[in-house]
Amino acid sequence: MTWKGRFFTILINLLYSLSLSYILFNYIFVGRIDVQSLFYASVFSVLSLIYGYMVEDLKLAFLGYMASAVLSVILTVVLVRLPIQMNIGSLAAELVTIYSSRNALMYILMVVTPLSLIFIPIGIYLSTIIDGSKYFKVGYFIFTLLLFALLINNYIDYSLEVYSIKLLEIDVEDIQINVEVDRAFLNLTYSVVNRGARAIEFSMIVYKVYFGGEVARVYSENFYGSPLVSRPLETLRRTVMIEVPIFKLKRNVVNGVVKASLVFEVYVKTRFGNTPVTFQHTTLLNVSQP
Numbered sequence: 384m385t386w387k388g389r390f391f392t393i394l395i396n397l398l399y400s401l402s403l404s405y406i407l408f409n410y411i412f413v414g415r416i417d418v419q420s421l422f423y424a425s426v427f428s429v430l431s432l433i434y435g436y437m438v439e440d441l442k443l444a445f446l447g448y449m450a451s452a453v454l455s456v457i458l459t460v461v462l463v464r465l466p467i468q469m470n471i472g473s474l475a476a477e478l479v480t481i482y483s484s485r486n487a488l489m490y491i492l493m494v495v496t497p498l499s500l501i502f503i504p505i506g507i508y509l510s511t512i513i514d515g516s517k518y519f520k521v522g523y524f525i526f527t528l529l530l531f532a533l534l535i536n537n538y539i540d541y542s543l544e545v546y547s548i549k550l551l552e553i554d555v556e557d558i559q560i561n562v563e564v565d566r567a568f569l570n571l572t573y574s575v576v577n578r579g580a581r582a583i584e585f586s587m588i589v590y591k592v593y594f595g596g597e598v599a600r601v602y603s604e605n606f607y608g609s610p611l612v613s614r615p616l617e618t619l620r621r622t623v624m625i626e627v628p629i630f631k632l633k634r635n636v637v638n639g640v641v642k643a644s645l646v647f648e649v650y651v652k653t654r655f656g657n658t659p660v661t662f663q664h665t666t667l668l669n670v671s672q673p
Contacts, residue, residue, distance in 0.1 A: 392443075398527035399434050400451035400458070403427060403495070405534035407459040407487050412654035414486040416494065424494045430530075431499045433523045435506025437516070444503050452496070456487045462538050466545040482655075540581070541654060547579020547615070553647050553662040556620075560632065560641065560668045567629040569600075571645070574620045577613040584610040586657045589648035592627055594635035600627045610652060636670050643668050 406423045413420060431448070438444040463483045468476035510516075557572040569592060577583055586607050592600045602625045613619050635641050647662040 392438075392447075395434065395437055395523065396447045396451055398524070398531065399430070399447065400454045401534060402430055402527045402530040403451055403455035404458045404462070405530040405537070406495070407455055407490065408462060408534060408537055410490050411459060411463060411483045411486045414482070414489075416490075420490065420494065424498055427495060428498045428502045430523075430526060431502040432506040432509070433519055433526070435503035436510045436513075436519050437506075437523060438503075439507060439510045441504065441507055444507060448499055448503060452491055456484070456491060459487055460484050463541075466542040470545050470549040479655075543580045544583075544653065547577060547581040547583055548651055548653070548658075548660060550578035551583060551613070551649070551651075551660060552576040552578065553649070553664075555645070555664040555666075558643070558645065558664070558666060558668065560627075560643070560670050562629065562632070562670060565629060567627050567632045569625045569627050569643070569645075571623045571625065572620070573623075573647075574618050575613050575649075576618050577615055580615055582615060583613045584652040585613070585649055586610055586652050587650040589650070589659075590623065590625060591646040591648070592625060593644040593646070594627075594631055594641050597631060597635060599631045599635075600625055632670065639670055640667050641670050642666075 406427050409423055410420050434447075435444050438447060460480055460483050464476050464480050467479045552575075554574045554576060555571070556574060557570075559570045561568045561570060571590075575585075587603055587605050588611075589601065589603045591598065592602070602623075604623070611619075632641060642665070644663065644665040647664075649660045649662070650657045651660055
């Protein structure tokens with residue numbers, strides 16, 4: 384084989400691997416076989432047919448597929464892990480690596496490989512009866528380069544999403560305790576600030592109120608029907624009134640003051656599903672008698 388032949392073989396296998404990485408990158412966050420994953424598998428089946436036509440040799444085609452599958456899994460896991468490693472931390476990155484590796488391998492073994500074992504031989508057979516290698520080459524390069532461009536775009540969008548979550552802030556502007564005869568309320572005003580580059584959607588916010596070291600109340604707001612949206616460089620101001628057990632308040636009051644801690648669990652809609660992001664605010668509050 385000449386150096387041009389070797390270069391051509393390496394190039395088509397590299398593009399084949401990058402195309403499979405795009406397929407895996409779209410599936411890996413879902414982790415289940417559904418209509419969308421089957422659609423992506425059918426797209427890759429067409430590509431495998433063209434790949435078999437261009438390679439023309441069954442042994443080389445299957446070796447190329449195996450190498451491409453291994454490389455694409457490694458590349459996809461690295462692409463998923465890297466933004467988490469850089470913006471969130473090592474522990475989260477390890478968990479994401481385990482999750483994405485499992486999903487990628489399951490998809491490769493259960494869906495992609497069986498279909499490729501069917502369509503690659505069909506492509507090789509077509510190469511013996513159809514003389515149209517020029518058209519197949521042009522179609523292959525256009526198809527694979529398009530998938531590669533989509534992979535880059537998806538990765539950039541994913542990275543900016545993770546970066547925006549990292550820069551999400553909650554600023555407590557005002558917090559007061561109002562006591563009535565037999566009831567007590569925590570009045571809270573806070574701002575959600577998105578300093579990132581992508582809009583962030585919230586599906587739920589959980590407020591955990593502590594008096595001293597005691598859990599006083601867990602209160603939640605649900606936005607599943609209509610997600611709460613925080614847009615880039617936007618300050619979203621919110622006011623919440625939470626009723627707290629008055630007996631828990633009274634037994635933690637010292638000299639008319641209570642140490643109050645508020646933990647926010649903000650559930651952000653991400654590619655991995657609803658992911659909680661935690662913020663905490665602690666202050667001393669004056670408690671006036673009714």
